[in-house]
Amino acid sequence: MPERMETESRKLLGRLRDAMASDVAGQARLDRITQIIADSMRAEVCSIYLFRDEDTLELCASEGLKKEAVHQTRMRLGEGLVGRVARRGDVINTPDAPSMKGFRYMPETGEEIYSSFLGIPIQRLGEKLGVLVVQSKDKRDYSADEVYALEVVAMVLAEMTELGAFVGEGAALKARHQQSVLIRGLSAQEGSAEGHVWLHDPRVVVTNPIADDPNKELERLNAAVEDLRVGVEKLLEMSASGDKEQQQVLETYRMFANSKGWMRRMEADIASGLSAEAAVEKEQSLARTRMEQAQDAYLRDRLSDLDDLSNRLLRILTGQGRDTGAVMPDNPILIARNIGPGELLDYGRKLRGIVLEDGSVGSHAAIVARALAIPLVVQATRITTEALNGDHIMVDGDQGVVHLRAEDTVAGAFREKIAMQAKALERYAELRDKPAETPCGKVIALHMNAGLMADLPSLASSGAEGVGLFRTELQFLVRNQMPRRTELASIYSRVLDAAQGRRVVFRTLDIGSDKVLPYMKAVNEPNPALGWRAIRVGLDKPGVLRMQVQALIRAAAGRPLTIMFPFVAQADEYHAARVEVEKAIQGEQKLGHPLPETLEIGAMLETPSLAFAPQTFFREVDFLSIGGNDLKQFFFAADRENELVRRRYDVLNVSFLTFLETIIQRCADAGTPLSFCGEDAGRPVEALCLAAIGFRALSMRPASIGPVKSLLRRSNLDEVRAVIEAARDRGDQSVRDAVMEWLRGQAQPQG
Ligand code: PEP
Ligand code: MG
Numbered sequence: 001m002p003e004r005m006e007t008e009s010r011k012l013l014g015r016l017r018d019a020m021a022s023d024v025a026g027q028a029r030l031d032r033i034t035q036i037i038a039d040s041m042r043a044e045v046c047s048i049y050l051f052r053d054e055d056t057l058e059l060c061a062s063e064g065l066k067k068e069a070v071h072q073t074r075m076r077l078g079e080g081l082v083g084r085v086a087r088r089g090d091v092i093n094t095p096d097a098p099s100m101k102g103f104r105y106m107p108e109t110g111e112e113i114y115s116s117f118l119g120i121p122i123q124r125l126g127e128k129l130g131v132l133v134v135q136s137k138d139k140r141d142y143s144a145d146e147v148y149a150l151e152v153v154a155m156v157l158a159e160m161t162e163l164g165a166f167v168g169e170g171a172a173l174k175a176r177h178q179q180s181v182l183i184r185g186l187s188a189q190e191g192s193a194e195g196h197v198w199l200h201d202p203r204v205v206v207t208n209p210i211a212d213d214p215n216k217e218l219e220r221l222n223a224a225v226e227d228l229r230v231g232v233e234k235l236l237e238m239s240a241s242g243d244k245e246q247q248q249v250l251e252t253y254r255m256f257a258n259s260k261g262w263m264r265r266m267e268a269d270i271a272s273g274l275s276a277e278a279a280v281e282k283e284q285s286l287a288r289t290r291m292e293q294a295q296d297a298y299l300r301d302r303l304s305d306l307d308d309l310s311n312r313l314l315r316i317l318t319g320q321g322r323d324t325g326a327v328m329p330d331n332p333i334l335i336a337r338n339i340g341p342g343e344l345l346d347y348g349r350k351l352r353g354i355v356l357e358d359g360s361v362g363s364h365a366a367i368v369a370r371a372l373a374i375p376l377v378v379q380a381t382r383i384t385t386e387a388l389n390g391d392h393i394m395v396d397g398d399q400g401v402v403h404l405r406a407e408d409t410v411a412g413a414f415r416e417k418i419a420m421q422a423k424a425l426e427r428y429a430e431l432r433d434k435p436a437e438t439p440c441g442k443v444i445a446l447h448m449n450a451g452l453m454a455d456l457p458s459l460a461s462s463g464a465e466g467v468g469l470f471r472t473e474l475q476f477l478v479r480n481q482m483p484r485r486t487e488l489a490s491i492y493s494r495v496l497d498a499a500q501g502r503r504v505v506f507r508t509l510d511i512g513s514d515k516v517l518p519y520m521k522a523v524n525e526p527n528p529a530l531g532w533r534a535i536r537v538g539l540d541k542p543g544v545l546r547m548q549v550q551a552l553i554r555a556a557a558g559r560p561l562t563i564m565f566p567f568v569a570q571a572d573e574y575h576a577a578r579v580e581v582e583k584a585i586q587g588e589q590k591l592g593h594p595l596p597e598t599l600e601i602g603a604m605l606e607t608p609s610l611a612f613a614p615q616t617f618f619r620e621v622d623f624l625s626i627g628g629n630d631l632k633q634f635f636f637a638a639d640r641e642n643e644l645v646r647r648r649y650d651v652l653n654v655s656f657l658t659f660l661e662t663i664i665q666r667c668a669d670a671g672t673p674l675s676f677c678g679e680d681a682g683r684p685v686e687a688l689c690l691a692a693i694g695f696r697a698l699s700m701r702p703a704s705i706g707p708v709k710s711l712l713r714r715s716n717l718d719e720v721r722a723v724i725e726a727a728r729d730r731g732d733q734s735v736r737d738a739v740m741e742w743l744r745g746q747a748q749p750q751g
Contacts, residue, residue, distance in 0.1 A: 002145065006271045009149045010214070012040045013156065013273035017210040020160060030061035037153060038063040041146065043134040045114055049075075049082050050122070050130035050161065053179070057086055057131060059109070064135065069109040080104035085119035085131045089289040091147055092119045095139040116140040120150050124158035125281065126288030127385040132157060152272050155282045159209040180405045185355070185380035186643070187400035188366040191703070192418050193353035193375050194411075195331030197391040197404075199384070200339055204314040209278035214270050221266060221276040224316040228309070229257045252305045262306075277317045284310035333395055335387045341368045341478045348372070348454065353395035355402050357384045360641065367474060371452045373703045377402055428706025432463035436709045440716045444691050446709060447503075447699040449677060451475070453491065456498040458702035463709070466503035468699025469564075469625065469677040470495065472548065473510050481519050482544075485551045492555030503562055505625070505699075506552055507604065508545060508577070510534045510566035529639060534567030539576050549584040554593060561596035564625060568603040568610055571617040604677075606630035611663050618670035625699070626663065628678020635659060650734040651680045652689055657724065657735065664694040675699055684711040689739060692720035714746065 019032040030048055038046035045064030052058040052074065059065070059073040078087040084102055085092050094100050097117035105112055114135035122130040132154045134142075142150075211217045232253045256262060262283065269279035284307060291303040333353040334344075344354070344365050351374050359365055359378035369376040375397030387393065387404055394403040394414045403410055436444040447468030448458060452475070459467065475483060475491055483491075495504055511517055512533025525531035538545040552561060565577045578601050589595060605611060606627035618624075628651065633640040635656055636649040649656075660676075667674040675697035680686040682704030688711055690698060700708065720739060727738040 006273075008040070009152060009272035012036070012149065012153065013210045014212070015040070016153065016156060027061070031063070033157070034061045034063040037132075037150075038134065041134050041150070043118075043136045045111070045133070045135035047133045047135075048122075048130060048157070049086075049133065051086075051128065054181075057082060060130075062109075064114075065109040065111055069106065073106050073109055075104075075106075080106070081117055081119055082131050082133060085121050085133075086128055089121045089123055089128065089292070091121070091151070092117065093142050093147055094118075095141045097135070111135065113137055116142070118142045118147065118150065120147070120154045121289075122154045122158045122161065123285055123289065124155075124162055125285050125385065126292060127382070129158050129161045148268075149272060152269065152274060152282070155274065155278060155285070156209045158285075159206050159278065159281075162205070178405065180403070180407050180410070181382075181386050182410075183355075183380045183383055183386070183402040183404065185377040185383075185400045185402065186361060187376075187397055188359070188361045188378045189354075189369045189374060189376035189397050191353075191373065191375035191397045192414070192421060193331070193333060193395045193397070194414065194418060195333040195352040195393060195395075196329035197387045197389055197393050198328050198332035198334050198351075199387065199389050200334055200336035200343070201311070201384075202389055203384075204277070204281075204311070204318050206275070206277045206281055206314075206318065208275050210273055211270070211275035211278075214273070217270045217274075217276045217279070218267060220317065221270060221279065224276065224313055225257065225263065227316050228313050229254075231312070232257050252302060253309050256306050256309050277314055280310055280313050280317065284314075329390050333393050335383055335393075337384050339365050341365055341474075342480070344368045344372075345452070345454070345478055349374075353377075353393075353397065355380045355383050355387075355393075355395060357381065361643075367471075368452065368478070370701060371450070371455050371474070373458075373701070425706065428710060431706060431709050431713070432461070434463075434709070434713070436712045438691070438712055438715055438717050440718050442691070442696070442717050444695070444712055445675075445697040446705050447505075447675070447677075447697065448702045448705060449699050450495075450702075452478070453494065455702065456495065459498055459502070462702035462705045464502075464702060464705055466505075467495070467499060468505055468675055468697065470504055470506045471510065472506055472508060473515055476509060476511065476517055477515060479519075482517075485547050485554075488548065488551035489554040492552055493557065496555060496559055503560070505562045505564050505602070507564045507566050508535070508538055508548055512537055529633065529641070535565045535573050535577055536567070538565070538580075539573060542580055545577070545580055546584055549581050550588065553584060553588045553596060556596040558594040558597055560598040560600075562600045562602070564602045564604060564623075566604045566627070567606050567630065569607040570609060571613050574603045574617070574621060604630075605663060607634055608659070611659065611666070615666065615670060618666050618672050621672060623673040623675070624663075624667060626660070626674070626676045626678065628676055628680045630678075632656065632678065632680075650736055651686055652734045652736045652739070654728050654733060654735060657689065657693055658728075660690070660695075661693050668694075673697070682708065684708050685736070685739060685743070688712065688715055688717075688720055689724060689735060692717045692724055715743075 015036045016033060019029060019036060034046040034048055047062040047065055048060050049057040050060045055077050057075050059070055062070055075083045077083055081092050081097060081100060081103055095116045097103055097115060114137055116136045116139055118134045120132045122132055132150065232250060236250045236254065265283055266279040269282050270276060274282065287303050287306045294303060331352045332350060333355065334347060334351050335355050338356055338358045345368055349372055353375045354369055356378045357380055361378060366376060366378065375395050377395055377397060377400050380402050383402060392405055394406055394411065403414065436446050445465050447466045448462055448464035449469040450467050451471035512531060513528045516522055523532055552563060563581060565574060568574050581601055585595060600622040602623035602625060603621050604627045605624050629640055632651055638645040638649055640646050664674060676690055676695050677699035681690060681698040682700030684707045687698055687708040691712060723738050723742045724735045727735040732738060
């Protein structure tokens with residue numbers, strides 16, 4: 001930008017700052033700002049449109065348009081030129097607006113006489129706040145420098161909106177962060193919670209977007225960037241021998257930290273009157289807009305790296321961010337873009353709920369949240385931009401809905417729901433020591449699924465008979481390096497201590513597919529769910545399997561031991577894995593270590609092929625457990641991680657139930673104990689049907705034991721079986737409707 005323009009721009013910002021500092025109400029401020037901009041740009045019109053709600057823009061102040069249109073003229077996102085600027089997050093600059101595609105003229109504003117139009121999005125870090133418009137009668141083309149100057153102004157307006165500078169008498173809009181917001185995401189762990197926002201990465205608030213002395217700001221920027229570079233170099237040194245992927249990210253950081261283009265843009269922002277932090281934020285906002293629009297995954301990743309780096313730089317410049325000494329509010333509900341399993345475990349049971357802007361149902365964070373039984377909503381778009389530390393928030397993990405700063409009526413209804421759930425919990429607690437015995441005299445063993453030390457207290461509180469599935473990979477996933485044998489032995493030993501003689505089924509490492517160890521070389525597979533995973537990895541790289549089995553034997557130290565292999569697709573995989581265990585037993589015996597009192601070695605039935613293995617397999621395996629999550633995905637050929645298909649097929653589909661019955665029959669013929677340990681075992685109606693077709697052992701999340709037990713204790717399985725048979729005879733696709741109908745006809749829960 002030429003020096004003259006820079007001086008002009010600084011002058012304009014100086015006048016704006018005086019207007020902001022003046023002691024007048026929000027509306028008067030906005031009016032004053034439009035006057036200043038119109039005057040400085042020598043335009044007849046300057047208007048500010050702000051979002052009234054997510055979808056509607058409102059003319060909030062104008063110099064030049066008819067005054068009566070202010071707070072009356074509204075448009076939807078994408079409507080007219082203003083709506084298009086907001087939707088695309090991009091500038092529209094035209095000398096002849098009425099001839100532009102999409103132009104829509106608002107008669108109440110009197111704008112028909114203006115020809116040229118320059119619209120600039122007001123946005124902050126990807127959050128759309130409004131649109132700044134200048135218009136003139138003459139057919140004028142605004143120069144690149146003028147556009148740039150107005151972008152700087154828009155940036156300052158965004159900061160001011162964020163700080164609530166325009167709230168006050170006369171302003172129709174509430175401040176952005178005072179409105180109630182409903183965000184729909186996906187449910188990743190059920191349960192409801194009410195509490196206050198705790199931001200994992202607090203937003204940096206820039207209170208001084210305009211600066212007087214560009215030289216001082218340049219010095220500040222340079223010093224901060226130098227700090228940043230040194231920091232990145234240190235991280236690179238530390239990770240020199242470690243994970244390749246992490247190094248790649250750091251290399252990208254280094255590239256950006258040394259990028260001349262990035263620096264030049266920020267220097268230009270400062271020269272036109274912005275403070276150092278506002279300049280960083282302006283570039284970060286641009287990157288976020290591009291990130292939203294980028295189709296290419298590689299480019300999106302790079303822009304997200306730049307976003308991270310900008311955050312670091314902002315923290316250096318403002319001294320804000322994590323570790324600010326802020327006190328966690330009561331009933332904290334964690335909000336983050338994403339979070340690693342280790343970080344989540346650090347928070348532990350302190351959290352009442354978790355809401356992630358990205359995240360997925362199958363992510364490691366979700367696994368941990370489930371283990372801790374903390375309601376979790378993922379894919380909650382905009383939550384990190386909408387929520388501020390301390391905001392009131394309600395999380396409905398059942399529906400995947402988040403109410404931020406909810407209105408009283410919504411909050412009331414939500415509290416009723418929580419109260420009902422609490423009552424149900426009390427009822428379940430009363431059942432804790434009672435068996436899951438049906439009125440027709442059948443007893444179903446209810447076990448719990450576990451995987452973290454954090455799960456262990458649930459053994460006593462849930463009334464589980466034992467641990468039907470201990471997912472050992474969680475201990476591997478939450479670490480940054482491969483755990484050592486002694487470490488594992490000590491963990492497994494503590495698990496057995498906590499079980500106090502109850503049976504614990506340790507499943508050997510089930511990695512691959514969606515569970516990738518951060519410290520293991522990633523293999524690039526076209527279809528990981530059908531790829532190198534679970535026992536296939538264990539057999540191809542037996543070192544880890546051996547180490548794990550040794551740790552288990554040492555942990556048992558003379559107590560009973562139960563081991564289960566995941567994802568066995570044919571009998572020889574079970575044989576080979578069993579040989580590894582037998583070798584380990586011999587080795588431990590030679591070393592003089594005590595051997596397990598009893599040893600059971602079972603397999604998970606997770607692929608349809610194993611259901612049709614020779615009968616000899618069913619006889620030789622000590623027990624089988626159906627991994628319904630995987631079995632279902634392969635049976636229906638529907639990826640359990642893919643939102644488009646994962647709910648498409650009902651587990652109560654007659655084909656699947658018939659398939660399960662075949663397995664039950666084959667196990668019964670061979671005298672082999674069988675259980676079901678997929679997620680469906682923890683859903684009461686599904687569990688009831690599984691019991692009705694013959695399962696006598698189910699393993700589920702601890703929180704599901706109460707609801708499942710409660711339903712089983714009041715359901716006659718013979719009747720349910722008859723309902724299932726009738727549905728099958730009728731040709732129903734799923735037995736769900738018939739069973740639900742039968743349930744509706746039953747008496748209400750007695751407790
Ligand atoms: C399953 O597949 O049902 C199972 C219990 O294992 P995971 O969910 O860990 O794959
Ligand atoms: Mg599985």
